[in-house]
Amino acid sequence: MIKKAKEYLPILLLSLLPTILVWLPFFARLKKFWGIPLPEGGMTTVVSNYDGPLYIAIAKTLYNPELIKQNFSFDLPVEYYAAHFPLYPFLVRLVATITVFPYAMLAVTCFSAFIALSFFYLLAKEYTSKDNALWLTTIFSIFPARWLIIRSVGSPEPLFIATIIASVYFFKKEKYWFAGLFGALAQLTKSPGILLFLAYLCIIFSSEFKRLANTHLNKWFQKINFSVYPILLIPLSLIAVFALYQQTFNNFFAYFNSGDNIHLFFPPFQIFNYQAPWVNTHWLEEIILFYLICLLGLSQLIKQKDNVLSWFVAIFLSSIFFVSHRDIIRYALPITPFLIIGTRDLLTSKEFKIILCILALPIYLFSLAYISQNTMPISNWSPLL
Numbered sequence: 024m025i026k027k028a029k030e031y032l033p034i035l036l037l038s039l040l041p042t043i044l045v046w047l048p049f050f051a052r053l054k055k056f057w058g059i060p061l062p063e064g065g066m067t068t069v070v071s072n073y074d075g076p077l078y079i080a081i082a083k084t085l086y087n088p089e090l091i092k093q094n095f096s097f098d099l100p101v102e103y104y105a106a107h108f109p110l111y112p113f114l115v116r117l118v119a120t121i122t123v124f125p126y127a128m129l130a131v132t133c134f135s136a137f138i139a140l141s142f143f144y145l146l147a148k149e150y151t152s153k154d155n156a157l158w159l160t161t162i163f164s165i166f167p168a169r170w171l172i173i174r175s176v177g178s179p180e181p182l183f184i185a186t187i188i189a190s191v192y193f194f195k196k197e198k199y200w201f202a203g204l205f206g207a208l209a210q211l212t213k214s215p216g217i218l219l220f221l222a223y224l225c226i227i228f229s230s231e232f233k234r235l236a237n238t239h240l241n242k243w244f245q246k247i248n249f250s251v252y253p254i255l256l257i258p259l260s261l262i263a264v265f266a267l268y269q270q271t272f273n274n275f276f277a278y279f280n281s282g283d284n285i286h287l288f289f290p291p292f293q294i295f296n297y298q299a300p301w302v303n304t305h306w307l308e309e310i311i312l313f314y315l316i317c318l319l320g321l322s323q324l325i326k327q328k329d330n331v332l333s334w335f336v337a338i339f340l341s342s343i344f345f346v347s348h349r350d351i352i353r354y355a356l357p358i359t360p361f362l363i364i365g366t367r368d369l370l371t372s373k374e375f376k377i378i379l380c381i382l383a384l385p386i387y388l389f390s391l392a393y394i395s396q397n398t399m400p401i402s403n404w405s406p407l408l
Contacts, residue, residue, distance in 0.1 A: 033157060034144055037164040038137040038174075045175040045390050057388055061395050070125040071398040074107065075177025079124045079407050081112035086271035094406040097399070105268055105277035106284035110211035111179035123408045128177040136174040139185035140164060143360045146192045150364055155371045162370055162379060163363055168386040169352045170359060172393050180356055183212040187219060187357050194223065194254075195331050203253030207260035214278065215357070218342060220257035222335040227251055230330065286348040293347040301348040313352060317343070320362030332361045 048056045052065045062068045070076075077097065081104055084090035088101040111131065118127035143163050147156035165171045173180045186209035193201035206223075210216030268277040279285070286301055297305040317340050324333035336358045346354050369375060401407070 030153075031141060031144075034140050034160060035137060037161060038140050039133065041165050041171055042133060042136070042175045044387065045171065045394065048391060049394070056391055059388060059392050059395070061391065062398070064398075067404070068395060068398055069176055070129065071401050072176035072178075072394055073397055073399055075125075075128055076399050076401060076407055077104065077107055078112045078115060078177055078179065079128055080104070081107055081109070082116040082119065082124060082128075083406070085113075085116075086267070088272065096403075100282060102272060102274075102277055102280050103282050103284070105272060105274075106214075106281040108179070108211060108213055108264055109267060110208060111182050114182070115177075125177070125407060132174060132176065132178055132181055135181035135185050139174075139181050139188060139360075142185060142188040142192055146188060146195075146360070147364060147367070149192075149195070151367055151371070155367065158371055158376070159363055159367060163360055165383065165386055166363075166379070167352055167356075167359060168389045168393075169350075170356055171386060172390045173353060173356065175390065176394060179212050180353065183209055183216070184357055184360070186212060187216075188360055190219060191331060191335060191361070194226075197250075199251050199253045203256040206254060207256040210257050210260040211264060214261075215339070215342070215354075216257060217261055218339050219335065220254060222338040223251070223254045223257075225338065226331055226334045229334070286354075287342070287345045288347045289345065291344040293345070294349075294351060296347065299347045301350075304349065310351060313355070314344075317355065317358065317362065320358075320365045324361065324365040327365065329365070332365065336361050336365075 046066065046069060048061055049064075049066055049068050052063055053061055054063065055061060064071070077099075080091060080095045080097070084094065086104060086109070091101050091104065114131045115124065115128045118130050121127075122130070140160055140163065144156055144160045147159045150156075151159070163170070170180075186205045190202045190205035190209060193199070193205065202223075206216065206219050209219055265275050265278065269275040271277075274280060283300065288299075293299060294302055294310055295307055296302060297307070317336075321333060321336050321340060324336060327333075339358045340355070343351065343355050343358075348354065363370060
């Protein structure tokens, strides 16, 4: 037990120290850092980052439309809250029994980040040595910079990514009940969790296809591997979320009526429409570089014949091509850990270790700048405490 605790102590430090360093200039109320102007609101700046206060509102009202209208003046229709799935705010409400809601929100985010890094470390050890797995976890603790930001503010992404990594880890080990359970938790956290179920179906079908192709049609039912049925917990959990919306919003499909929240558009690559509401710029060349990195990582997973990781990355990345949103890297964060594993030979080289040391400072500076500007205007904090 002590040996196991010692093994995970570095993971705990990797989950906490980068976040504490990001918080420090705000906590100290610095006016500037490295020439970057910082707001004087202190930690209020951190907890007011999008969409943290909206999740606090859900945690305090449990989607009750009347309570939302009476207590929160975000100038948003109540249906908008249906885009924010329930597991993260429910956990915030639970932790808020011992502290105020803003700090409960940060606590849930930090704990989720620790779980994400822990399962990533477990998964990485399946591919490489302990030392290299720890180094890959070090990379994942701060890269990409959007991940460091998202796990330093109120956000469901760390919980979503933690449950996805855990589900994939157990699926690869053929522990389908755990895979289904963590997949269901991912689905209860964010709507793209259903893509995990779709990836599992593709994995199962592709692995079973050759065997079933040589089996007479009337014997297919006998040949199907039913041990994977726990993955049905994922779509069932989505139905449970919609059932909750039926009770609260009186609309089973409230998620699809939540306003400008579903940023999927046909044909693909609509992100280059500079007039799109969530794009609003023609400075988009780095998006091509982002696509390039993702596709190179996917090609490595395919080359390594990693059926599980390559299918999940392929399905998720395909959906990203239809996303029209300037913050597209946030949408792609769930595939980041698997791209890191796919490119592990490059990332564990001495050259990349030097590169990461150089990149650490700009990652940190970008995090401070982003958090300082990505805040919701809140004039009255009392309903959120």
